[in-house]
Amino acid sequence: QVQLVESGGGLVRAGDSLRLSCAASGRTFSRNAMAWFRQAPGKEREFVAGISWIGSNTDYVDSVKGRFAISRDNAKNTLYLQMGGLKPEDTAVYYCAVSSTLVLVATTASRYNYWGQGTQVTVSS
Numbered sequence: 001q002v003q004l005v006e007s008g009g010g011l012v013r014a015g016d017s018l019r020l021s022c023a024a025s026g027r028t029f030s031r032n033a034m035a036w037f038r039q040a041p042g043k044e045r046e047f048v049a050g051i052s053w054i055g056s057n058t059d060y061v062d063s064v065k066g067r068f069a070i071s072r073d074n075a076k077n078t079l080y081l082q083m084g085g086l087k088p089e090d091t092a093v094y095y096c097a098v099s100s101t102l103v104l105v106a107t108t109a110s111r112y113n114y115w116g117q118g119t120q121v122t123v124s125s
Helices: none
Strands: 003-007 010-013 018-025 034-039 046-051 058-060 068-073 078-083 092-098 119-124
Touching: 003 092, 018 034, 018 092, 018 119, 034 068, 034 078, 046 068, 046 078, 058 068, 078 092
Parallel strands: 010 119
Antiparallel strands: 003 018, 018 078, 034 046, 034 092, 046 058, 068 078, 092 119
16 A cells, blocks of 8 residues: 655744655655645645656746755655745645656646645744
């Protein structure tokens, strides 16, 4: 059974940094695209960042470019999101997602078929 477990969320102040992790188990995703999405209260789930299967291709939503960095360790079957310069508008539940079919990044949530339970990130002003 595939399981994705996020960790690293928390309550921080504006300008702080956080590193989210997503540990996958149940199968290896070294040949699959992975991504981070977020959902704020009352808003739709939003693509944040994605990474291709070997990490050579990444994509970010404009609002986090230059502040967030996505990476993966295929040996550990783990996805990361390094977040810096956090802003109150980054407050959301962050989800990791994996596609069993994609090797390149997609920004649409429906393209990913495995999801974690989410980790809360709250940024105070």
